[in-house]
Amino acid sequence: MSNxxxxxxSPYLLQHQNNPVDWYPWSEEAFEKAKGEGKLVFLSIGYSTCHWCHVMERESFEDEGVAELLNQNFISIKVDREERPDIDNIYMSVCQALTGQGxxxxTIIMTPEKKPFFAGTYFPKTSKWGRAGLVxxxxxxxxxxxxxxxxxxxxAEMITQHIQHEPIGRFEGTVEDVIEQGYNYFLQAFDAKYxxxxxxxxxxxxxxxxxxxxxxxxxxxxPAxxxxxxxxxSMYLGGINDHIGFGFSRYATDEKWLVPHFExxxxxxxxxxxxxxxxxxxxxxxFYADATRQIFSYVLRDMTSPEGGFYSAEDADSEGVEGKFYVWTPSEIxxxxxxxKGDVFCRVYDITNEGNFEGYSIPNLIAGTLQEKAGELMVNETELAKEMAIYREKLFQRREKRARPYRDDKILTAWxxxxxxxxxxxxxxxxxxSYLNAAQKALQFIMTHLVESNGRLMARYRDGEVAHPAYLDDYAFLTWxxxxxxxxxxEDEYLSQAIKWAKLTRDLFGDQARxxxxxxxxxxxxxxxxxxxIYDGAIPSGNSVMTWNLLQLFTATNDDNYIKPIEKQIAAFLGTVAGHPGGYSFFLTALLFAADKCAQLINVRSQNQETQMEPLHLPPDDNAASAAGNQIQEIN
Structure with a gap:
């Protein structure tokens, strides 16, 4: 029976529709029920192609015993982080404050007033591996x-007050100081081997x-x-790059870029x-031009809707097994x-009987590029490349007959x-x-389907339904x-539209005071x-991109009215960025542009000299908010 x-x-929410857990979507109805019954709220946030979300569902949310425990004591809410990044952003900051990770x-437990007191990520059903169990x-x-x-x-009140604070670090230097700090950070963190x-x-x-x-x-x-x-x-040669069908996976689990998290x-x-x-x-x-073309080939072939919008993601799992769609054995080749021909392909792409991933092989070129392999095989490099392209296409067609990973077909404005x-x-x-045609068609999709009659941009389209007022990222990335x-x-029309959306961004999201x-x-x-x-994580932050946009608009229009907003934007975040510049790389890119193109902007100083807030002091060890906090680790 569905819930x-x-x-x-939301594809993610629909994946949980048959759980015995009495799930609610995020809604006032859920919180009113929690208040009326005097229950805590159990909030679970994930997304449809998340491997460890699938694991936790199979272990816990499909389990009748866990469902009974949740249904008796909690009001349970499911949220798709890709549709509601506002909710995810807030409660992820709680998790990071309490555990130092995300x-x-x-997983959040909170009061009926939406105030959290416990946070973590994946939990097994019962305690194991030194990790607290969900039960x-x-x-x-x-x-x-x-x-x-x-x-x-x-x-819960203390945690809520902490995340409501807007930390801005003290900063005494210049934009150029921060840029140099950022470069030095990456220089020191760089893995020269891989x-x-x-x-x-x-x-x-x-x-x-x-x-x-x-x-x-x-x-x-x-060195830069x-x-x-x-x-x-290294990424291109590694298994994080799909050498058969193209496109890159989300991350590599190893230092060599060999074994991806396959989504x-x-x-x-x-x-x-x-x-x-x-x-x-x-x-x-x-080399880099060809790598780009392969990415576009993947997106235009597998991730584009008939109307021109782009789908969100593909899962790591197929038939319940991570990576099954992507791996090979020599006998299959x-x-x-x-x-x-099969022996040659296996030798070039590291397909072995032993395998490099759970007894199977992920195609890769880590041991040598095609040029190097041509030398080993004593064949012409150009001819080898042509042969490999033919072989890859045949293997791709064979792979297409396998059970495909789930594809999340929602269309997000930001992405x-x-x-x-x-x-x-x-x-x-x-x-x-053809690339311009695809870009223009996707833009037309957004303008047709994701802009309301009142001009309000929306965040998500799926199956004919538009939902969720768009967030800063949507407006900022659209302007970009x-x-x-x-x-x-x-074409001037695109510049005019960029100017318009930048103004709408200011009106809806701008903090005029700070x-x-x-x-x-x-x-x-x-x-x-x-x-x-402002943190530039998996994607650049909306604030970093808006800094870039304002600078681009200034140089494109030569309109001095952009100068003060640019100065104010840089001043608002420069102290925070200076504290850990490696976490704000797109903002640093905007600063480089400011220093290079707009000399009058390079001496901006932080106007707020408030020191960084001290780290949150956790509740006592016997409190639920910290009982498992030290055991929480980042999984996804």
Missing amino acids: RLANEK GWPL DILQQAARKWHEEKDAVLEA GGFGTAPKFPTPHNLLFLMRYYQKNGVR LGMVEKTLR KMLYDNALLALAYLEAYQATGSA IKVLGKE NSLMIAALARGSSVLNDQ SLLELYQATM GGYFFYGSDAESLITRPKE
Whole structure:
């Protein structure tokens, strides 16, 4: 028997419609029921292609015993983080404050007033691996609520007050100081052996590379470009790149970029296309142009709706097994290509009997590029490349007969705008009209389906339904895409539209008193806090992109009216960025542009000299808010 989620359009919520848990979508009805019955709220946030969300569902949310525990003691709410990033943003900040980590599925326990007192990510059903079990956590939280309600309310109030604070660090230097700090951070964090930054797991984070390329372009510092080239080449050669069907997975679980977390996200591929394009512009190497074309081939073939919008993601799992769609054995290869050709392909792409992933093989070129393999095989490189292209196509057709991973077919304004920007840039850099056509068609989809009659932009389209007033990211990324289309075509209409959407962004999201932009609009649902996001995580933040947009608009129009908003935007966040510049790489890219193109802007100082707030002091160890906090680890 289905629950209330059966009436939703979100693919993630629909995946849970047959759980025995009495799920509610995020709604006032759910919170009113919690208040009326005096129950805690159990909030679970995830997304449809999240592997560990699937695991937690199978282990816990499909379990009758867990469902009984939740249904008796909690009002349970499911949220799709991709449709409601405002909710996810707020409660993820709670998880990071309490545990120092984050990830999905995100697990929150809170009062009926939406104030959280416990946070974590994935939990097994019962305690194991040194990790608290969900059953134990739920029982302890319910007991605390009934026996020590005042302590729970006090903890929830303290946590809520903490996340409502807007931390801005003290800063005494200049924009150029922050830029140099950012470059030095990446220089120190760079993995010279395998590319990327830090240790496993490794995320592409293409905006880090965009910053380094712009830094190289401005200062001529060769190591900056070297870090980019090493990273882009290593990712391309690794298993994180789908060598059979193209497109990049979300991240690699190892330092070599060999074993991916197999899900593919639209935003990663859009931003990676931009990074490979800029690498091609910086170096002239056809390697980067070809890598970009492969990304676009994947997106236009597999991730584009008939109407021109772009789908959101593809799952890591098929038939309940992570990566099953993507891995091979030598016998499978030989069955498709024949013995002689199959052996050559296996040798080139590391397909072995032992395998490199749970007894199977992920195709990769880590052991050597096609040029290097041609030398080993004593064949002509050009001929080998032609043969491999033919073999890959045959294997691709064979792979298409497998059970495909689930595809999340909702169309998000923000992520679509990123791909529009990439395709528009690609059309001019690669001189390919088809990319411009695809970008224009996707933009038309947004304007037709995701703009209400009153002009309000919306966040999500799926199956004929439009939902959720758009967030800052939607407005900022749409403006960015229009600027890219303008630069690709020099058609004034795109510039006019960019100007219009930038003004609407200011009106709906701008903080006129302190500068910066709030995450959700003044006309949207009011949550327990109204955050301003500046952290450039998996995607650049809306505030970083708006800084970029304002600078682009200033240079495109030569309108001095943009100068004060730019100065105010930089001043609002410069102290925060200076505290940890590696976390704000797209904002650093905007600062580079400011320093390079707008000399009058480079000496902006933070106007707010307030020091960073001290870290949150957790409740006592016997409180549910911290009982399992130290055992929470980032899973996704």
